[in-house]
Amino acid sequence: MLHKRPALQTFSGISIAGIQDKRFDIVIQDGRFSSVVELEPQLEEPAHPDQRLWISPGIIDLHTHLAWTDFDHDDQLKRSSREIEAMQADAFAATLRTGVTTARDAGGILPSTIRHLVQHYLQPLRVQTSSDMLGAADARGIQHLGARMAQIFDTGAGWIKIMATGGLGAPAEKVVEPNFSEEEFAFIVRNAHAHHKKVLVHTWGGVTIDWSTQAGVESIEHGMFLSEAQAGRLAEAGVAFVPTTSIYRIAADPKGVLGLNPVICDRAARAAEAHAKAIGYAKKAGVCIGFGTDYATPALHGYNLQELDTLMEYGLTRAEAWKSATESAAGILGSGNELGRIAEGYIADAVIYNADPYQARNAEQLRSSIVSVMTGAQESDLIK
Ligand SMILES: [Zn+2]
Known part of the structure; x- marks a missing residue:
């Protein structure tokens, strides 16, 4: 059930996901948390276990492709x-039904399409986008890039997406080769920032991670071949890492929902294998890790919570995995002061569960415990 911008909604004795042994009274007014008050510890169990509810911030998926319909x-x-x-x-x-209330689209959807889908189909998903992506075909010099970027700025995109290396389409020995010259890469980041746009960089690894750190991009994506030294420099530079781990395991399975050919499955399997190590380096170095799925087809939209399972399997604690999908993700979007937390003054993007989300065995169980999804905004708030 989707609950859009409640005018007034109260929860009595609700638990906040990740906070043990405490209950809260929460009031939402005009789509924002107006009060979050911890209750005095009570001697007896106040609510029947069947009536207990938990609340978490709305999930933020930093890497979707909502406009794509096919692999x-x-x-x-x-x-x-x-x-x-x-x-x-x-x-x-x-995406909304599974508790994702905010998405950053990593290429393929225009702000005008987002507005149309929000308004016409009554789906108040909050989406930031990069519109079109800059890839190998754009490595034609600064002048060309400047013109291409002007087109992207004109669409109203808030992000510039750089395809800095290949991906599943590239053979293993070539996949970390840069698509752009260092000069071109630095120009893109400089020009984006000069126009107050943020930059996300698709890179599997290699020198483009160093360029990203030096240029001070907002986030690198995938990064499975991240080295330990690079992780340290990312942390130091405050560049976030959105690893999108689960998609490579899904792609590696020839019988999985993507059903890819054996060559691609093999490349995905190697990527997945490397990812666990990259997550370990990032965690140890204190890199800000963001939750992103890279889900792009009907078989995957709505299963976004699977990313939590993979992040935990690769070494994040449950609290760290959730943080990547809430507080940290909001920070990466530049919305850390109003999204990603259940706190007074914050936008009431939230998910209500009938079981403790921190006890869920897996994404499927977590998904089935969702009672409702709340958005602090209604459609008209998002298309202004
Ligand atoms: Zn992607």
Whole structure:
């Protein structure tokens, strides 16, 4: 159930996910938490266990592709525009239903499309986007890049996405080779920042991680071949790491929902293997880790919580995995003062559960414990 911008809503004796043995009275007014008060410890159990509720901040997915309908872009081109739009609307709905109230789209969706889907399909998902991506085909010098970026700025995107290396489409020995010259890369970041845009960098590893640190981008994505030394420098520079771990395990499974060919599955398996190590380095160095799924097809939208399971399997504690999807993610978006926490004055993006989310065995159990998803905004607030 989706609950949009409550005018007045109160919860008595509700538990906040991750805070043990405490209950709270929470009041929401006009889509914001107006009071969050801890209750006096009580001698007897106040509510029947069946009536206990838990609340967590709305999940923030920092790496989605909400406009894509197929793994292979050529397949999307075979669909009618009406079919594509309906599938995109379904992606918005499925994403919200699973508790993701904010997404950063890592390429493919325009602000105008977001506004249309929010308004026309009544899905108040908060989305920041990078519109179009800068990739290998744009490595044609500063002048070309400046013109391309001007087009992207014109769409109203808040982010610039740099495809700094290849991905699953590239053979293992080539995958960390840079798509741009160092000069081009530095120009993109400088020009984006000069226009008050943030920068996210797709990089599997290698020298483009160092360029990202030097240029001071906001986040690097995937980064499975991150080295221990690079992790230390990321932490020092305050560059966030959005590893998108679960997608590579899904892609590695030839019988999985993506059903990819054996060559791609093999590349994904190697990426997944490296990821656990990268997470270990990042955690040890104190890098800010952000939750992102890279989910891009109907079989994956709505299953975003799976990323929590993989992050924990790769070494994050449950609290660290949740933080990556709430407080840290909000910080990476530049919204740390109003999103990602259950606290007075914060936007009431939240998920209500009928079981302790910190006890969930896995994403599936967590998902099935969701009673409702609340958004602090209604559609009209998001399309201003
Ligand atoms: Zn992506």
